Amino acid sequence: MITEETTDKVLKLISSAEKFVLTTHVAPDGDAIGSVIAFSDYLYAKGKQVEIINHSPTPFNLTFLDKGEKIRVYANDQEANNELINGADIIFLLDTNEFHRTKSLEQVLQNSPAMKICIDHHAGIKPEMFNAIVSDTSYAATCQMLYDFIKHDSDEYINAEVASALYVGIMTDTGSFRYPRTDSDVFRICADLFDKGADPVFLYDEICNRVSKEMMQLQAAFLGGLEFHFDGKMVLGKVTQADFKKYGLNVDHIEGFTSLIMSISGVRVGIMMVELRDNIKLSFRSKGNIPANAMAIDYGGGGHFNAGGANVYGVTEDELKPQLIETVKKYIDIT
Ligand SMILES: [Mn+2]
Numbered sequence: 544m545i546t547e548e549t550t551d552k553v554l555k556l557i558s559s560a561e562k563f564v565l566t567t568h569v570a571p572d573g574d575a576i577g578s579v580i581a582f583s584d585y586l587y588a589k590g591k592q593v594e595i596i597n598h599s600p601t602p603f604n605l606t607f608l609d610k611g612e613k614i615r616v617y618a619n620d621q622e623a624n625n626e627l628i629n630g631a632d633i634i635f636l637l638d639t640n641e642f643h644r645t646k647s648l649e650q651v652l653q654n655s656p657a658m659k660i661c662i663d664h665h666a667g668i669k670p671e672m673f674n675a676i677v678s679d680t681s682y683a684a685t686c687q688m689l690y691d692f693i694k695h696d697s698d699e700y701i702n703a704e705v706a707s708a709l710y711v712g713i714m715t716d717t718g719s720f721r722y723p724r725t726d727s728d729v730f731r732i733c734a735d736l737f738d739k740g741a742d743p744v745f746l747y748d749e750i751c752n753r754v755s756k757e758m759m760q761l762q763a764a765f766l767g768g769l770e771f772h773f774d775g776k777m778v779l780g781k782v783t784q785a786d787f788k789k790y791g792l793n794v795d796h797i798e799g800f801t802s803l804i805m806s807i808s809g810v811r812v813g814i815m816m817v818e819l820r821d822n823i824k825l826s827f828r829s830k831g832n833i834p835a836n837a838m839a840i841d842y843g844g845g846g847h848f849n850a851g852g853a854n855v856y857g858v859t860e861d862e863l864k865p866q867l868i869e870t871v872k873k874y875i876d877i878t
Pocket residue numbers: 574575638664683684685716
């Protein structure tokens with residue numbers, strides 16, 4: 544739980560400030576967009592001037608949350624956005640605790656004279672980087688923290704729009720209530736958000752049931768090309784530039800492919816090769832004690848224990864394949 548002391552401290556800072564800038568990480572997910580939308584609505588209801596400035600455009604399936612088209616993309620009007628960032632009293636970094644994850648905003652955020660406050664549920668926060676932090680890694684989502692935060696201020700602020708944005712963050716960061724941090728608190732909060740106007744059927748439909756015909760066809764081609772090795776313990780999949788061209792899609796449209804191949808019974812290592820314009824992007828996934836990050840390091844990348852990635856240059860997917868099989872051979876029998 545976030546403490547009353549921390550919340551009160553940040554509430555005090557908020558009440559003494561007028562101008563706010565909110566931002567989140569590159570390639571924002573439902574928790575990132577839900578956080579900036581819910582928190583900006585909340586601050587606005589408190590009579591504050593609020594701007595949301597992100598590095599990335601909002602993914603197509605989350606734009607419905609941004610009804611007033613409040614989210615500014617930094618590069619679209621760098622000069623005006625710099626002015627807003629430098630003129631802010633408080634900058635909130637939401638759903639990330641690292642300035643470099645804001646990409647193009649990193650320098651201007653850090654150099655701004657504004658107070659910097661982080662609200663985030665990821666590990667590795669550096670308190671010295673911020674004037675205040677609200678951080679707890681036991682939360683399933685930043686939106687869940689924001690729920691506790693806003694509720695501590697006043698229940699009144701959680702209207703249907705705020706409730707919907709918060710629900711989206713919790714739903715997406717728990718993988719629709721499947722991941723380990725899905726506990727009774729999560730359900731209690733979602734029950735309250737439901738009562739306040741969040742519609743789970745509508746929100747799931749908007750976010751998850753948005754696969755285009757072309758996306759489904761690309762997925763079919765990807766699944767049709769899967770190769771299995773080591774008695775089905777390793778699965779290898781690829782997407783080529785030709786595939787992307789054929790269906791008019793790009794790398795943004797293959798989200799979920801890696802978790803799909805890891806759902807195959809018996810698979811312990813999954814590797815995906817994605818041919819980009821200048822290189823091949825490798826994604827490594829593993830189960831149990833097999834280190835996906837060690838495999839990624841072999842290719843100049845890194846990551847978490849069961850999920851890693853690397854970018855390789857100057858080789859084709861066909862050349863990479865036997866090398867990847869050799870790499871997996873070193874780890875596949877780890878129990
Ligand atoms: Mn999150």
